[in-house]
Amino acid sequence: MSIFLLVSCLCVLLEEVDSFQEEYCFSGYTFQWCRGLYLSVDEPATFLIFPRANLEGVLCGIGGDAVFDLRLELRGGGLNITYEEPDDLPVLQFATGPKSAAYRVTVTARDMLYGATADSAYVFFAMRPAVEIIENSVPVEPDSAITGE
Numbered sequence: 646m647s648i649f650l651l652v653s654c655l656c657v658l659l660e661e662v663d664s665f666q667e668e669y670c671f672s673g674y675t676f677q678w679c680r681g682l683y684l685s686v687d688e689p690a691t692f693l694i695f696p697r698a699n700l701e702g703v704l705c706g707i708g709g710d711a712v713f714d715l716r717l718e719l720r721g722g723g724l725n726i727t728y729e730e731p732d733d734l735p736v737l738q739f740a741t742g743p744k745s746a747a748y749r750v751t752v753t754a755r756d757m758l759y760g761a762t763a764d765s766a767y768v769f770f771a772m773r774p775a776v777e778i779i780e781n782s783v784p785v786e787p788d789s790a791i792t793g794e
Contacts, residue, residue, distance in 0.1 A: 658709055662767045665705065669771035674702055679769040684712070684754040686762050691751045694770065701740040702772035704750065708733035711761035712754050717768070721748035731756070740775055 666677050676697065682690050708715040717728045717735040722742055728735035752768055
């Protein structure tokens, strides 16, 4: 019976994750990845992700119904970003560099509701190609035909 409840909770949470990913896809985030977890209170889950080079986007965590505070941490590629605020839907913005790198993600359920000691959560990232800003480093005199001189 408990396995049935766990599977049904994960399916409902997965539908919520799918709707978030559809919104990101609509906004141009073309590279996506998702992973489901079962977290006990204050027991971190750590895993590696491997996004491609030259991308920008978000790493999101979504806690189940009983998760009140989900801590999300991203390390690698010269980054060390942690979401410390109490939230059941933390979002970290990050960009990958010119080389592919492994990023270590640590997810911790720090507080739960209803006296729960464990619940499900999903972590996903949505990425899009990084926009390269080209700056003009050589000032140019205005053309006399344009200025009317």
